[in-house]
Amino acid sequence: SRTLRLAVIPGDGIGQEVVAEGLKVLTSALPADVKVETAEYDLGARRYHATGETLPDSVLEELKGADAILLGAIGDPSVPSGVLERGLLLKLRFAFDHHVNLRPGKLFPGVASPLAGNPDIDFVVVREGTEGPYVGNGGSLRTGTDQEIATEVSLNTAFGIERVVRDAFARAQARPRKKLTLVHKNNVLVHAGHLWKRIFDAVAAEYPEVATDYLHVDAATIFFVTQPERFDVIVTDNLFGDILTDLAAAVTGGIGLAASGNINPSGAFPSMFEPVHGSAPDIAGQGKADPTATILSVAMLLGHLGYAAEAAKIEVAVAADLAERAALAAPRSTSEIGDALAARVAG
Amino acid sequence: SRTLRLAVIPGDGIGQEVVAEGLKVLTSALPADVKVETAEYDLGARRYHATGETLPDSVLEELKGADAILLGAIGDPSVPSGVLERGLLLKLRFAFDHHVNLRPGKLFPGVASPLAGNPDIDFVVVREGTEGPYVGNGGSLRTGTDQEIATEVSLNTAFGIERVVRDAFARAQARPRKKLTLVHKNNVLVHAGHLWKRIFDAVAAEYPEVATDYLHVDAATIFFVTQPERFDVIVTDNLFGDILTDLAAAVTGGIGLAASGNINPSGAFPSMFEPVHGSAPDIAGQGKADPTATILSVAMLLGHLGYAAEAAKIEVAVAADLAERAALAAPRSTSEIGDALAARVAG
C-alpha cells in the first residue's frame, strides 16, 4: 500500500471551505490501497494576529517532508496588504523554488464565457514563479514624507528564464497544436525583455515542430478577449503571468474554476497546488464559494504525483458537472458541489 | 485671427495614413479664422535607417514651440524592439513631462463589444506617464552569456504620484458618477504600492464627494470583462495603465477606436495626442486602417487647447458615424472614413 503525505494550508477566508471539498474529492478519487496522510498547518491571518508569525522556520522545515502541498487562499483585510502574501504565499513559492507556475485556461462545455459567441478556449499559461518583479527587491527612501521614493526591482536571470522556457517548449511539443507564445514587453523593458526573447529564440531552435510567436503583454490582453482560441501554451514572466491568468480565468467562466500548480519539476521540494482565486472574505463562511478551482487543483496535484488516471477522473467529473450546472434550479453550496464531484469520481 | 501651431509626427506604418485623416477632420472642425500651421517631422524607422537618429536634440528643441503634437504610431519590425519606442516615443513623453496619460474607455452606441450583452462602458484611465517601470532604469550583466542577469527598476516618487492622483480626483469630481479606482499590486510590489495607496488615501480626504476603491491589477482585468460598467475614473501606474488601456480598447470595440492624450497639465511643454494602437505594419499603405482613434485623439487635442465646442463636434460626429457603421454594405477605406467625418463635422 502506498502513502500520500499531504501538507494542507487552508489559509484565510473561503480557503478553509474549498480545501475541505478538495480533500473530499481527492480521497474519493484514490484507490483504497493509497493511504492519505494529511497534516494541516494553521497559517494565515489568524495565526499572524495571535503570534505575529507568517511562516515559522520550523513549519517550512516540516513542509519539506510532504509529497505535495494543497493551499486554499491567503490574505485578509485585517492584515496590512502584503504581509501574508510576501511572508507566507510568496515565501513558499520562493523557498521551494516553484519556478513553473502552471495555470490552465480552459472554457468547459456548458460554461458561459463573458465573451460573445463562447469561443473555443483551451490554453495553458506557464508563468515563471521565482523571479521578475516578484523578488521582493524594492525599498523606499524618506518613507512617509512628501519626498518619498519607492523602488521595485525586477530581477531576471538566464538560468531562471531558460528552465521555465524549456518547460514551456516541452509542454507545447506534447500538445496537439504545438504552439508557444512568449509574452513580455520587450519594447519598453528592454533588458529583461531582450533576455527573455534571446533565450526563447535559442530554445526554439531545438523544437522545430513548435510554432512560436511573441506578443507584448498589452497586445496579449486584447487577444485574450478577441481571439483567445489563438493561444495554446503561453510562457511569461511572474507579473505578466499573474495579470494574464486572472484575465484567463475571467474569460473562461470565472475565478471559481481556475486551478494552478506551483511546480518544482526537480522534485527537490514539494510542489504546491492552489486555486487562482483569493480568500474572498466577503463570502467566507457562508457556503457560497465554488470549490471547483480547488478540486481542479487537486487533479493537477494528483497528476504531478503520478496518479494520472485519478487526475483524469476528476477532470472528467468536473466537466460533466459543469455541463449540467446551467440547468440547475438553484445554486448549490460549497459542500454540495464537493459532494456531487466526490460521488461522480467514486461512481 | 488665431493660430494653432501643430507639430505632426506621422511615424511608422499606418501612422502616416491615420494622421492625414486626423488633420483633415481637425481643419474641418475649426472656424475659418483659426489658422492651422503644421510642421511635419520625419521621425521613426525611415529616419533611423537613413541617419541612425531617433529624436535629434534640434528636433526636440523645435517641438517645444508647438501648441500640441499629433503623433501617428511608432515602431517597425525592421528596427530592434525598443529602439524607436525608447528613443522616440518614450523620450518625448519623458522630455515633455507628460505625466497624465489620459485614455478614455467608452463603448459607443452601435459598436459591438466582444463582451456578451454589450455592457454600458464609459470610463477614463489616468495612466501615470513619467515614472514606474518605464523609467528605463534597467541593465544587464554578463550580457549574452548563460550567466546573464537583467534588471528593470521601477521608480516611484511621492511627487510624481501625487500630481497624477490629484489630476484623477479632479476628473472624478467633475464627472456625474464621481468614482475613482486606484489600481496597483500593493500586496506584492509593497514599496511602490504602499506609496501609491498612502497618497491616494491622503488626497481622497480632500474629495469627500468622490467614492474611492482599490483593486489589484489582476483583479481589475477580471472586472474589465465581467463588470466594466463599475468603472468611472481609474488611476494607475505607467505599466499597469499600458496593459489596462489595451484591454479597455478591446472591450470597447477595438484598438481602432481608442484615443489618448499625453498631457502636461502645466503647459510648460506641449502635450501630445496619439491613438493607442501601434504602427500595424501588416496593413500599412493599404487604406485599411481605421483613423477613428486618431480623430478622437484630435478631439482631445482641441479640447486641451481650449476648443471645447470643436472637440465636442468631432465626438458627436464620431458617435453618429459609429452608430451607422454596422449597416454599411462594405467597410470603408481610411480616407473614406476621414472624409465622412470631416463632412459631418463641417455640416
Ligand SMILES: CC(C)[C@H](C(=O)O)[C@@H](O)C(=O)O
Ligand atoms: C495573492 C498574490 C500574492 C498572488 C500573486 O500575485 O501571485 C495571486 O494573485 C496569484 O495569482 O496567485
Ligand SMILES: CC(C)[C@H](C(=O)O)[C@@H](O)C(=O)O
Ligand atoms: C509603443 C509602446 C512603447 C507604448 C507604451 O508601452 O506606452 C504603447 O504600448 C502605448 O500604450 O502607448
